[in-house]
Every structure is written in C-alpha cells, then in structure tokens.
Amino acid sequence: MLMSVVAVSAAGVLMGLRFKAPALIAATALLVIGSFAWNGLGLPGYVTVTRFLVLAFALASAYIVGLSLAARWRRNER
Template identity: 75%
Template sequence: MLISVVAVSAVGVMLGVRFKAPALIAATGLLLIGSFVWNSLGLPGYVTVAKFLILAFALACAYIVGLFLSVHRRRDER
C-alpha cells in the first residue's frame, strides 16, 4: 500500500506542476477505473473502498503541493 501511495503522490505532484483542475478529475477517474480493473482481474492486493479513498486523498493532496510548486517556480522566474 505504501508504494501505491508514493506512486499516486508522485503523479499528483507532476499533474499539479503541469496541468489544472480537469487533469485531477481525470486522474481520479482513471484511479477509480484502474481499481475496478485490478479487482476484476483478481490480481493480488485487492483494492477496497477505504484504500481507494486513501489513494484519491493522496492524489489530491499531492496535486495541491504541485500547484504550490508551480506558483513558486513562476514567481521566481519574474
């Protein structure tokens, strides 16, 4: 689970630095679809609703961190 949170957080930061809010909505949708596909294929590490919510929260928080980094970087360029 820790590796999943780290991976989702890294994606969230990258999205926040480069893209705006619609990308976060799309990434959350892809996370939901990926969770359903993961569970339907019967792969190890069944994704429960609680795990999905933790991953979605980590994605959103990391996205906000990416937005702050983007704003800070643009301010330094001026």
C-alpha cells in the same frame, strides 16, 4: 500499499506542476477505473473502498503541493 501511495503522490505532484484541475478529475476517474479493473482481474491486493479513498486523498494532496510549487517557481521567474 505504501508503494501505491508513493506512486500516486509522485504522479499528483507532477500533474500539479504542469496541468490544471481537469487533469485531477481525469486522474481520479482513471484511479476508479483502475481499481475496478484490478479487482475484476482477480489480481493480488484487493482494492477496497478505504484504500481507494486513501489513494484519492494522496493524489489530491500531492496535486495541491505541485500547484503550489509551480506557482512559486512562476513567481520567482518574474
């Protein structure tokens, strides 16, 4: 679970540096589809609703961090 949170957080920061809000919506939808596919294939590490919510929160929080870093860098370039 920890590696999932780290991976999703890294993706969120990178998305925040480059993309705007529609990318976050698409990434969350991809997370939902991936969770259903993971559970449907019967792979180990069943994704529960709680785990999905933790991953979605980590993604959104990291996205906000990426947005703030991008805004700071843009402000320093001027």
